[in-house]
Amino acid sequence: MSYLPISKRIAGYLSFQTGLSAEKEEIITYVIEVTLINLFNIINILFLGLLFDVLPAVITCLITVALLRHTAGGAHSNSPWRCALITAIVFLSISIAASYLAHIKQIYIDIMAIVAIAIGTFLTVRLAPVDSPSAPITSANRRKRLKCLSIIVIGFISVVIVLLRQSLWLHTQEVQVAIILSVLWTSFNLTHFGHLVMSHIDRLRNPKTKEVN
Amino acid sequence: MKKIINKLCYFSVTTMLFMASIIVTPTCFAWHYQPEVPKSLRK
Numbered sequence: 001m002s003y004l005p006i007s008k009r010i011a012g013y014l015s016f017q018t019g020l021s022a023e024k025e026e027i028i029t030y031v032i033e034v035t036l037i038n039l040f041n042i043i044n045i046l047f048l049g050l051l052f053d054v055l056p057a058v059i060t061c062l063i064t065v066a067l068l069r070h071t072a073g074g075a076h077s078n079s080p081w082r083c084a085l086i087t088a089i090v091f092l093s094i095s096i097a098a099s100y101l102a103h104i105k106q107i108y109i110d111i112m113a114i115v116a117i118a119i120g121t122f123l124t125v126r127l128a129p130v131d132s133p134s135a136p137i138t139s140a141n142r143r144k145r146l147k148c149l150s151i152i153v154i155g156f157i158s159v160v161i162v163l164l165r166q167s168l169w170l171h172t173q174e175v176q177v178a179i180i181l182s183v184l185w186t187s188f189n190l191t192h193f194g195h196l197v198m199s200h201i202d203r204l205r206n207p208k209t210k211e212v213n
Numbered sequence: 214m215k216k217i218i219n220k221l222c223y224f225s226v227t228t229m230l231f232m233a234s235i236i237v238t239p240t241c242f243a244w245h246y247q248p249e250v251p252k253s254l255r256k
Contacts, residue, residue, distance in 0.1 A: 003248060014229075017222035024230065026251045031229040033248040034236050041244050076247045083246030134249040139256050189245075198245065 004080065007033040037080050044084060045091050056171040057095035057178040064157060064182035065091075068120075072128035072150040074189030075198035086201060094181040102174035106165070109176055113161050116180040117154065120187045124150045127190040157183060 011029035014020070020028065042062070049058030077083040101109070129146035131137040137146070157179060164176050188194045233254060 014222050014226050017219060018226050020226065023251070023253055024226075027233045027254060028226060028229050030248055030251050030254070031233050031236060035232075037244065037246060037248070075245070077245045080246045080248075083244050086245045132247050134247045136250075136255060142256055 003029050003033045004036065007036060037083075041084055041087055044088055048088055048092050049095060052092060052096060054092070054095035054099050054174075057098040057174050058091055060175045060178040061091045061094050061098075061182045064179050065186055067153050067157070068150065068183065068186040069189075071146050071153050072124055072186065072190060073130040073132070073146075074186060075130070075195040076132045076134070077198055078202045082201065086198075090185060094185060095178060098174050098178040098181060101177045102171075106173070109173060109180070110165070112180050113158075113176065116183045116187075117158050117161070120154050120157075120183040121151070123187040123190045124154050130190050154183075 007029050010032050011025050014028055015025040045058055045062060046055070049055040077086055101112075124147075128150040129137060129143060137143050161176055161179055164172050164179075169175075189198075
């Protein structure tokens with residue numbers, strides 16, 4: 001299993017201090033790796049959002065993508081650093097686009113929302129959950145439960161978009177557009193084309209990298 | 214001091230083993246990288 005050297009070192013130290021078995025040490029390494037990557041990415045994204053003055057959109061993007069990817073899954077990169085770069089570029093682009101598109105008429109935002117939810121629902125029903133070779137879904141029951149949950153999440157997001165329409169908050173439209181673009185991005189990641197794009201990005205620095213899925 | 218460090222290590226390990234069962238439930242996280250899930254946690 002390939003983990004970051006820092007995760008391995010911390011897990012090795014904890015294992016040495018507590019006399020863990022090799023199997024449990026591997027689990028600890030995985031937990032440390034997930035925690036470190038999540039913390040790094042969250043801090044990185046929030047900092048960039050603050051720097052570019054699009055914090056509400058970045059937070060919205062983060063929550064929407066997290067909710068959808070938690071249940072529906074999607075394409076992955078092979079490297080944590082490339083992942084951080086892709087995440088930063090995509091989340092920031094979505095947020096900046098949202099801050100610009102927030103000034104268009106509400107009717108166009110409504111049309112965008114309907115299209116995004118329709119695409120999101122269609123792709124979720126057809127493709128979700130999309131697992132990866134690093135975290136395969138082996139149980140049929142879990143697959144079924146995750147599909148149901150992803151459809152519920154899409155429904156929940158639709159309700160939030162409708163509720164936001166009634167809100168008088170200053171950043172309402174920006175947040176609405178950020179949700180719409182995040183749904184489109186996550187849906188795109190469910191498709192074969194999304195996987196191709198991600199494996200293409202993986203091959204930019206490493207031509208020997210094989211396609212994901 | 215050594216005792217405190219040892220207790221802290223045991224506490225961290227217990228917390229992380231508990232976290233592992235929660236962390237492994239979602240398909241993936243918000244990001245585009247998924248660390249390899251240990252075989253014993255796959256379901």
